[in-house]
Amino acid sequence: MIFSRRVDKPTILDQAVVAMRPALIAAMVFSFFINILALVSPLYMLQVYDRVLSSRNVSTLVVLTLICIFLFLIYGALEALRTQVLVRGGLKFDAMARDPIFKSVLDSTLNKRGSGAQAFRDMDSVREFMTGGLIAFCDAPWTPVFIIVSWMLHPFFGVLALIASIITFGLAIMNDRATNKPVQLATMASIAAQQDAGATLRQAEVLKAMGMWGGLQARWRVRRDEQVAWQAASSDAGGAVMSGIKVFRQIVQTLILGGGAYLAIKGEISPGSMIAGSILVGRALAPIEGAIGQWKGFIGARGSWDRLQAMLRAEADGADHMDLPEPRGILSAEAASIIPPGAKAPTMRQASFRIDAGAAVAIVGPSSAGKSSLLRGIVGVWPCAAGVIRLDGYDLRQWDPEKLGRHIGYLPQDIELFSGTVAQNIARFGEFEANDVIEAAKMAGVHEMIQALPDGYDTAIGEGGASLSGGHRQRLALARALFRQPALIVLDEPNASLDQVGEAALTQAMAKLKAAGRTVVFATHKVNILSQADYIMVINQGVISDFGEREVMLAK
Ligand SMILES: Nc1ncnc2c1ncn2[C@@H]1O[C@H](COP(=O)(O)OP(=O)(O)OP(=O)(O)O)[C@@H](O)[C@H]1O
The missing domain is CATH 3.40.50.300 (P-loop containing nucleotide triphosphate hydrolases)
Structure with a gap:
């Protein structure tokens, strides 16, 4: 699984992910067709610019447009189905993991190791990522396909798509480096702040009666400030990289159109290819950009996954208990x-x-x-x-x-x-x-x-x-x-x-x-x-x- 670096005995989370595998495979299959259908738009452009405009054939335009709309409807249906399949998989994951996790939370609370209710939030964060954020990652393997198709249109588009993908990927790694630590630290500070607030508020009567809240509030504020500071740090770092990516994207877009126009002037490609190339290169970069957009969710889910696994391993009961006879009370x-x-x-x-x-x-x-x-x-x-x-x-x-x-x-x-x-x-x-x-x-x-x-x-x-x-x-x-x-x-x-x-x-x-x-x-x-x-x-x-x-x- 994408989160795990495991050598130990599989936990219930590993098993739940295995149970979710059919849904993940189905999502990959849907992604295949979705990405194939993503070629509809550039192909349509190609046909309209190069065939229809030159021939002025309105009936061809109408047929092409109807086919295009039909394929877009299928595209939309497949996207909705992919989301549904993942959500159903998420429900299965939840149904399998929730009881053992509850039991594990109980044991870890008893053993004074636990993060209490945080484990339930962790479970949600893992499930939400697997049913939402993961979609961006399902599309990532299609980047090479779009690069190849761009290349087939003209090597200029292929080279540009390749270089742009490598640079965007590099920016994604920079984004991970810059945001990983602050996100983890913000999460830890947030857990500490919430636990502190929870424990304090349970004693609200004593706090009120003896005017004790000031000191405890100050302690909570320190943790809260720490959490907010790390969140701000991660947003600063992530925001800077994201702006870099956006600017880079604009530059690439301009280069494609500019370069495409130059090639069209030179008669190497048709005007339709220029537009289609621009769409294709954009499509090649989209999954990487999507993955970067989901990166924060991914890091959060990865941290949640590690915490849950650590808890499940620490509290592993290990033994299967034989049914013992009703005790008499000796x-x-x-x-x-x-x-x-x-x-x-x-x-x-x-x-x-x-x-x-x-x-x-x-x-x-x-x-x-x-x-x-x-x-x-x-x-x-x-x-x-x-x-x-x-x-x-x-x-x-x-x-x-x-x-x-x-x-x-x-x-x-x-x-x-x-x-x-x-x-x-x-x-x-x-x-x-x-x-x-x-x-x-x-x-x-x-x-x-x-x-x-x-x-x-x-x-x-x-x-x-x-x-x-x-x-x-x-x-x-x-x-x-x-x-x-x-x-x-x-x-x-x-x-x-x-x-x-x-x-x-x-x-x-x-x-x-x-x-x-x-x-x-x-x-x-x-x-x-x-x-x-x-x-x-x-x-x-x-x-x-x-x-x-x-x-x-x-x-x-
Ligand atoms: N959760 C805990 N963690 C660490 N030490 C503890 C904990 N609970 C009790 N102790 C310590 O264990 C010792 C025995 O406490 P225990 O509550 O078992 O005594 P007790 O005889 O039941 O006392 P009492 O009659 O006051 O209830 C005490 O020194 C106490 O400080």
Whole structure:
């Protein structure tokens, strides 16, 4: 593919381009006929000047004109078809690549490597180039054909077309050299500025309340200025080359007509050949000029392609996961060490334990001890840097992440709900039966609260659950964790923002889960919820310092 310089295993992008190949081949075939039909205009000129004008034969003129119009209509239809074929190919490309790219963006965000939503813009830029800008490149191979036809008309036209093409091509390379670096730097600065603005605006309330926007705006402005400066630099450089090309084009046009007139005076060519030669040389240069016009899009798409490929390779899962049997909820760890993405030192070291299915384990310890780190390791969002964590004896990495997710209920400390209805949020945005949703809500003690909402379970809760109180958000997130009672339920400080009613519901839910044989692991700072634990694990400074039955541990 035009963008790739690859030796590695093909990614989904490479495969999507292969799937698009028939469309690209069809576009090349259409280009063949389009470029053949481009000869109609010079031929018409030749005939009109050399035959019709000298013979004064009006009927020939009418026939020629009708044929010409007919061929132009075909030309137009073929151009439209070529665009359509490429657009359909682009849709196929998108349909193949979008899901793996979404998954890859998710992983790269988790691993703190990602450029987030930029990947989707990159995907658009690649697709748009392949369905639009590429057309100019499809015509490029026809330049030699037009040079040869010009040559056949008279060597003067051929030589001129050849020299002009070489010079225009040289200018195209200059254009690439001059604009490549600024375009790339402008794109990088734009990504940084957008990420910065996105992260800042998400905290709009804090910014407003504490008058913090000035400093953050200044930081964003620096990045924005950098982006705009590089864009200006690329436009300056590209603009200078483009003006050079335009002037050069005018000079070539004048030379053709002037030279052609001279040859006509000398009787070497007819006046018709002079006009036809001018059209042909223009046609030989058009694809190169077109390619230069699309160059910025090409560089952008090439950068996007490289970024997407790098992301897909960095996040490549590699393994095909065998379907594993439904887990019972036996959780074990063997010398598991967990390092937060992007950090260097482990925040949980050498954790070893075994928890039987149906047991409830409370994890306690001071702030920053590593409780959340261990829970993230247990649900598989932070992979083990050393050692292993297993569910029913299988290393978490052996599970297909999506299938594993169905067997896990996770309530993180920072609750994120998503824009959608209450029911969709509880059902994790998958297919659901109303009964399952209501049961989860009842277990989390949130059923009555949902009933009281304006549209009940169909109430739209806004971005991040913005229309709910902190306690309700936490209980809704608990219902989501309990949805269809997964085998392993991991709760990070589930009672942090609960009132007494909420706490009572949580205690009841835990009792039910245990009775149903589900494994529950929860971190807490509060003692009252410990009554539901069968075991207590104490964590201090990133290591498990004690682990045992609740009664024994409480007696210590
Ligand atoms: N994303 C992260 N990147 C780097 N370090 C992190 C990250 N998250 C947590 N840490 C560090 O890991 C250590 C343990 O944090 P963790 O959140 O696991 O503790 P905790 O016991 O759950 O604390 P708390 O009770 O306050 O929630 C802390 O020193 C913290 O600074």
